[in-house]
Amino acid sequence: MSATTVLGFALACVLLNLVPGPGMMFIVAHGLGGGRRAGVTAALGMASGTVVHTVVAALGLSALLQAAPFALELVRVGGAVFLLYLAVSAFRSARAAAALTAPPRKSLRRTYLSAVLTNLANPKVVLFYLAFLPQFLTAGGWPGPVQILLLGAVLVLIGLVMDCGVGVAAGALSAVLVRRPGFERGLKRVAGAVFGGLAVRLLLDAR
Template sequence: MTGTYEDRKALAAPLPTVRNRSLRRMYVMAVLTNLANPKVILFYLAFFPQFVTQGGWPVWVQFLVLGAILIVVGLAVDASVGFVSGSLSQLLLRRPAIKRWLDRVSAAIFCALAIRLVTED
């Protein structure tokens, strides 16, 4: 086996436990986070009026429909990212060699960015 004693010790260490939270609690936390973020409110105030028309449905119905569409699309995208991230994290936890490779690639990228930053005028 290669590597230092600390590397072998880290590999033998138990995996960190994740505190289980109910789906409802996580949803409420996400909603409160978004409501407390003024950028989200400003985005909606700037973005939605472009798609509201006079005539046809009442304005408040248009706002509700646009909001529902945005929520459904956002939920689909966020759920996909969450499931893929969870799968990738399990893969990384099972295979330390992949994590080591990713760490080295990240280090190389940061070194390249640092060199570029130092050499820029």
């Protein structure tokens, strides 16, 4: 695998990460709802999920999912249900804030695990490894699994840097807005709407 191939893949990863998707919206929602630390934690969770996808692809299990579409369907529906749960939780938190009760802030550990599960439940990531990444694999030289791991590491690193920037920016915006009365409830409702929208998108997306 040449340096030119790796650089071309890196550029493609940058362009892909610039396009807003479910992962970015998830990070923005957590950054707005929980501040910079929550946004960065969500980015770390997304990166961890991508690491799992990379290892799975290197082991050849993505080909198994391609051969068994029903398994991919289960992943898609399960991810949608999980996002709906997050949406309901966010709206309940907003209602508690409106009632002047102090709802417990979601722990960073829970935010991290939520991000990992959301990433793993996104079938588009599996399809990325099935359709896009193989275009950068070269015959001869390094074994296929090693090339997948290398390209996956590039994807994880670029995605982590860009997603952390998004999380910090969303957290900074949250820190400014929550100083004004009523904005905290509004931010939680926005987060709930984002999670709900992601769930609907996951259910309706073409497979």
